[in-house]
Amino acid sequence: MKQTQFKLICTLMAAVFTVSQAAAQTKEKQIFLSPPLIRSIYTADPSAHVFNGKIYIxxxxDIDTAVTDNGSGDHFAMRDYHILxxxxxxxxVTDHGVALDIKNIPWAGRQLWAPDCAYKNGVYYLYFPVKDKQDVFRIGVATSKDPAGPFKAEPQPIEGSFSIDPAVYTDSDGQSYMYFGGIWGGQLQQWATGKYQPNGSKTDLQNDDAPALSCKVVRLSSDMKQFEGPVKDVIILDESGRPLLGKDHDRRFFEGPWMHKFKDKYYFTYSTGDTHYLAYATSDKPFGPFRYKGIFLKPVQGWTTHHSIVEFKGKWYLFYHDTEISGKTHLRNVKVTPLYHRSDGSIALIDPFKSK
Known part of the structure; x- marks a missing residue:
C-alpha cells in the first residue's frame, strides 16, 4: 500500500471517529434502554453463556489510557480479563476478579481484545485475541475447571490463527466451530492474500465493487485447542444471491461475529462497524452461505457495537455495550436487553434508547 493511500485511510477513519463522537454527545440527551450491568470497572464486548444454571459473561x-484515538485501535489497550x-x-452481578492477565501469556505483546468461552468434557476454554511480540493479532486459548477462572494460557497461540473476535459455537452434534475476524484495527485486511502483509491490503474503503472482506470460520479439534481443517470465508449473500460488496457498509461484515441457532436455522450475527449496526444473516448450515436478513440493533452511544445472544430459562437476550458511564469510545459498559424472534424467524429491531 502506498504511503498516500495509508494516509487517506487514516484520515477517513479519523473523520468517522469525529462524527461518531458528535453523535454520542447528541445521544446523551436521550434515555437509555438498559442500565449498565456493572459500574466498578469498564467492560465491553460481552460474550454471554449459560453454565451450571447461571449466566457467565x-x-x-477497558482501561483508561493516554493513547490518542486512532483507526488502528491502539487506545483499546486492555491488559486482563474479568469474568462476570x-x-x-x-x-x-458478581465480578470474579482477574481471570487472565497478559503478563501470564508467554507469547503475548499487547492488547487483549474481545474473548469468548466454551465448555467441553469438564473443561472451560477461554479464547482470546492478543497481539504477539511482532504486533500481529493471534488467537490463544486458556483453560480452567471453573467457568469463573482463573485460566491458564497455552504456551503458544492456536496455529493458523489471526485477527480478532473469536466466537465459538458448539452444535447439537458436539462439533465446535470458531468464527473470527475484524477489519481495520483487527488486521483482517492484512491477511487478504492468505499471508500477513504488514502494510495491509485493500480494505473496503478502496475496493468498493469487490466482495466485502469476510469473517472466517473453522472447525475446532476435539481437544478444543487447535483448528481442524481449512479456515473458510463466511459468505453473506444479498436478496439476489450475490455476495455483499465492500461498499455496502450498512450490511457487510466488519467485526464481532456471533452464532446462535433458532428452530434449526443458524443465525450469523455481526457488527457493521463504521455504520454501527448489528446485523444478521441465516443459513441451514454452520459454514453457510448465509442470506442477509436485516439489522436488529440500531446504533448505540459510542463507536463500536459488539454483542452476544443467549437463551436463558426459555427467553432470549442480547448482551451489548455502549458508553453511558464514560462517554468515551474506549471506556465502555456492558448491558442486556430481551431479544425476540418473530414467528417468521426474523429478529425484532431493538432501539438502545427509549422514547421520551
Missing part, C-alpha cells in the same frame, strides 16, 4: 476489560456472572436477569 466474558467481556473485554449473575443468577438471573436484572439480578446482582
Amino acid at each position: 466474558y467481556p473485554s476489560h 456472572s449473575l443468577d438471573h436477569i436484572n439480578g446482582p
